[in-house]
Amino acid sequence: MAKITASVYTSHVPAIGTAIDLGKTQEPYWQPVFQGYDFSKQWMKDNQPDVIFLVYNDHATAFSLDLIPTFAIGTAAEFQPADEGWGPRPVPKVIGHPELASHIAQSVIQQDFDLTIVNKMDVDHGLTVPLSLMCGQPQAWPCPVIPFAVNVVQYPVPSGQRCFALGQAIRKAVESFDQDLNVQIWGTGGMSHQLQGPRAGLINREWDNAWLDKLIADPKAAAAVPHIDYVREAGSEGIELVMWLIARGAMADVAGGPAPKLAHRFYHVPASNTAVGHLILENQ
Amino acid sequence: MALDKPYKDVPGTTIFDAEQSRKGYWLNQFCMSLMKAENREKFKANERAYLDEWAMSEEQKQAVLDRDLNRCIALGGNIYFLAKIGATDGKSFQQMAGSMTGMTEEEYRDMMIKGGRSAEGNRYLGEDGDAQPRHQPQGKAHEPQQAAAGKKVN
Numbered sequence: 001m002a003k004i005t006a007s008v009y010t011s012h013v014p015a016i017g018t019a020i021d022l023g024k025t026q027e028p029y030w031q032p033v034f035q036g037y038d039f040s041k042q043w044m045k046d047n048q049p050d051v052i053f054l055v056y057n058d059h060a061t062a063f064s065l066d067l068i069p070t071f072a073i074g075t076a077a078e079f080q081p082a083d084e085g086w087g088p089r090p091v092p093k094v095i096g097h098p099e100l101a102s103h104i105a106q107s108v109i110q111q112d113f114d115l116t117i118v119n120k121m122d123v124d125h126g127l128t129v130p131l132s133l134m135c136g137q138p139q140a141w142p143c144p145v146i147p148f149a150v151n152v153v154q155y156p157v158p159s160g161q162r163c164f165a166l167g168q169a170i171r172k173a174v175e176s177f178d179q180d181l182n183v184q185i186w187g188t189g190g191m192s193h194q195l196q197g198p199r200a201g202l203i204n205r206e207w208d209n210a211w212l213d214k215l216i217a218d219p220k221a222a223a224a225v226p227h228i229d230y231v232r233e234a235g236s237e238g239i240e241l242v243m244w245l246i247a248r249g250a251m252a253d254v255a256g257g258p259a260p261k262l263a264h265r266f267y268h269v270p271a272s273n274t275a276v277g278h279l280i281l282e283n284q
Numbered sequence: 285m286a287l288d289k290p291y292k293d294v295p296g297t298t299i300f301d302a303e304q305s306r307k308g309y310w311l312n313q314f315c316m317s318l319m320k321a322e323n324r325e326k327f328k329a330n331e332r333a334y335l336d337e338w339a340m341s342e343e344q345k346q347a348v349l350d351r352d353l354n355r356c357i358a359l360g361g362n363i364y365f366l367a368k369i370g371a372t373d374g375k376s377f378q379q380m381a382g383s384m385t386g387m388t389e390e391e392y393r394d395m396m397i398k399g400g401r402s403a404e405g406n407r408y409l410g411e412d413g414d415a416q417p418r419h420q421p422q423g424k425a426h427e428p429q430q431a432a433a434g435k436k437v438n
Contacts, residue, residue, distance in 0.1 A: 014377060084368075155301040198386070202403060202406065231299065270396040270399075272376070273378055
């Protein structure tokens with residue numbers, strides 16, 4: 001049977017991708033950001049999964065205003081890195097896992113989450129920056145990836161509560177897959193940031209860290225945080241953090257298992273406009 | 285009964301909700317078109333003519349021509365879509381975000397390096413933080429711009 005062994009959480013700032021692609025990671029501005037991921041790259045090598053279920057959001061790349069799915073699962077065999085207007089990132093194409101993805105889609109829809117199924121889609125920095133942060137610059141990504149896109153661009157985005165419940169449904173779906181697979185679930189985006197208006201540049205270190213504490217130890221309480229608190233405290237784009245709750249909801253303790261082990265925690269300000277947060281939680 | 289929109293009283297912030305999205309549909313779709321290199325070229329060659337191909341309001345077109353991102357957002361634009369204009373102009377997200385505050389690029393970058401803008405006084409309209417309407421524009425970006433505009437006239 002397939003099993004979720006760990007969850008990874010990280011911001012997915014586009015400028016981080018640019019810094020990697022242009023070889024700027026050792027510059028004084030970027031060094032402290034990338035140092036926070038040294039542990040994680042080694043951890044990835046020591047804990048290589050068979051599949052990554054990667055929760056992220058599309059930033060007006062694959063989805064324009066023509067189509068705005070709240071939850072979209074990528075069931076294709078492969079996904080190309082998108083041209084977001086600066087040319088595609090020079091990173092490997094993303095190999096999917098159509099069998100597991102279709103299985104999860106069927107199971108999760110039967111658990112009353114109305115997913116959109118996507119058989120053709122380019123993936124933007126929301127998906128490729130976390131892969132770069134965790135895997136460096138390999139010729140090919142270490143394993144297949146199932147992209148799971150959440151609408152956090154047009155309000156209302158799904159609630160924290162809904163995302164947390166969806167994570168639980170995804171765990172059940174994974175565990176009902178017959179093949180023995182080691183699956184990691186990643187939640188990406190955040191932390192506090194605002195990219196628009198006179199309030200652009202908002203960062204809330206205290207709130208971010210209190211939220212991280214909650215996500216680790218009391219995820220139900222983190223899931224109960226209403227939208228408006230994210231907007232007011234963590235900036236209009238800080239609301240991306242609801243995606244972390246999908247990954248957290250898929251961990252064993254939420255279904256009555258033991259509490260996860262905190263393998264790594266990192267926080268840094270700034271990367272461009274954004275506070276960078278990062279966690280690794282292992283199921284025991 | 286009206287919808288609950290508690291985010292209307294957050295200063296310096298426009299939430300891209302269904303109402304804004306409806307207003308900004310063509311503005312944002314125009315931005316999407318700039319993801320194709322050939323459209324970027326067409327736009328750069330004659331911005332006005334390219335904009336006239338879209339069912340945008342005159343106000344929206346003018347806001348794009350002026351690169352007034354705050355105005356674009358008020359008229360239904362969303363930052364992830366407007367970022368395609370920035371990409372066409374060779375601007376980063378930080379330059380774009382900073383341009384909406386009235387700060388110079390350097391002032392905005394320094395603010396971020398020092399830990400970003402504080403939430404203190406910036407949670408509700410009517411407090412006294414730097415993002416409140418009565419404190420706009422922040423920084424010095426508007427000063428040299430006015431001087432430059434004056435020079436052109438002379």
